[in-house]
Amino acid sequence: MTSGNTTLDGAGAEAGVTVDKEQILSIVQEVLSAMLDAGEVLVFESDPHGESDNDLYAWVDMHMVLPMGDLSARAVVRTEAATANVITQSLLMMDPSEEVSTEDLADAFGEIANVVGGNVKSLIDVPASLSLPSVSAVGSDALSGTFLQDIDLNWRGMPLNVSLWILTDATEWS
Amino acid sequence: MFVIVADDSRVMRQIVIRTLRQAGYDWEILEATDGQEVYDLTLDNNPDLVLSDWNMPNATGLEALIALRQAGCQVPFGFVTSEGSPEMREQAANAGALFLIAKPFSAESFKAAIDPVLA
Numbered sequence: 001m002t003s004g005n006t007t008l009d010g011a012g013a014e015a016g017v018t019v020d021k022e023q024i025l026s027i028v029q030e031v032l033s034a035m036l037d038a039g040e041v042l043v044f045e046s047d048p049h050g051e052s053d054n055d056l057y058a059w060v061d062m063h064m065v066l067p068m069g070d071l072s073a074r075a076v077v078r079t080e081a082a083t084a085n086v087i088t089q090s091l092l093m094m095d096p097s098e099e100v101s102t103e104d105l106a107d108a109f110g111e112i113a114n115v116v117g118g119n120v121k122s123l124i125d126v127p128a129s130l131s132l133p134s135v136s137a138v139g140s141d142a143l144s145g146t147f148l149q150d151i152d153l154n155w156r157g158m159p160l161n162v163s164l165w166i167l168t169d170a171t172e173w174s
Numbered sequence: 175m176f177v178i179v180a181d182d183s184r185v186m187r188q189i190v191i192r193t194l195r196q197a198g199y200d201w202e203i204l205e206a207t208d209g210q211e212v213y214d215l216t217l218d219n220n221p222d223l224v225l226s227d228w229n230m231p232n233a234t235g236l237e238a239l240i241a242l243r244q245a246g247c248q249v250p251f252g253f254v255t256s257e258g259s260p261e262m263r264e265q266a267a268n269a270g271a272l273f274l275i276a277k278p279f280s281a282e283s284f285k286a287a288i289d290p291v292l293a
Binding site: 030031033034035039088091092093104107108110111114115117118119121122127128130131132 | 182185189192229259277278279
């Protein structure tokens with residue numbers, strides 16, 4: 001499940017709901033290039049890097065209406081708190097020495113997940129709605145449901161991970 | 175020009191305002207944080223343009239636009255949103271929006287969407 005093309009399992013695949021790994025990479029590159037790196041692409045696929053105690057998670061949920069019923073998926077962006085701090089400073093054009101508030105960090109990191117998730121949703125050719133973003137330091141808050149796909153990335157030398165999950169029990173669609 | 179910029183994210187409002195300046199629009203800005211504020215501030219202040227996020231608490235941007243049209247308000251209205259699917263573009267156009275700018279955006283994409291509205 002960690003490489004190659006991935007479909008939203010079961011009913012998602014039957015309904016033609018597919019998102020491949022290269023599309024996710026392309027979305028992340030476009031989002032970070034435009035929002036953080038003045039048009040330059042500074043994020044690339046990397047070797048796998050596991051979770052750490054310093055990680056933060058930002059996510060949005062997509063609720064899709066398929067012929068056989070509703071299906072919910074989640075897009076999660078994970079990175080270390082220090083990287084989320086740099087993301088916030090970059091988005092707000094702050095000096096690296098300036099302190100980032102908890103509120104701004106959650107807002108900025110959540111917006112990255114929101115834009116990534118919104119672009120993933122745009123790939124899915126079925127009626128769908130998007131939730132507001134959530135941010136947590138607790139992995140189990142974010143990483144729930146059936147794992148579909150993830151991609152490990154390196155942004156400016158810092159680790160980043162984007163993963164997709166099915167929130168509804170996918171087996172009922174198979 | 176007097177413009178309302180609406181997004182529940184303060185960070186995103188700052189980015190939108192910064193991008194407007196980068197695109198050369200030196201406009202007076204009023205900020206709204208949800209769909210209800212878009213509706214209330216638009217009726218109270220009669221702006222020249224509304225730039226609104228789609229997905230916000232207390233009424234979405236689309237719901238705010240529909241309510242404004244139902245109230246007889248014909249303010250020029252555009253979306254700046256993380257979702258740019260054909261379905262959403264159609265919904266936006268049907269509700270009376272002039273354009274939909276998908277995030278991530280640039281000063282160039284702002285100019286491409288907004289300049290025709292100003293012409």
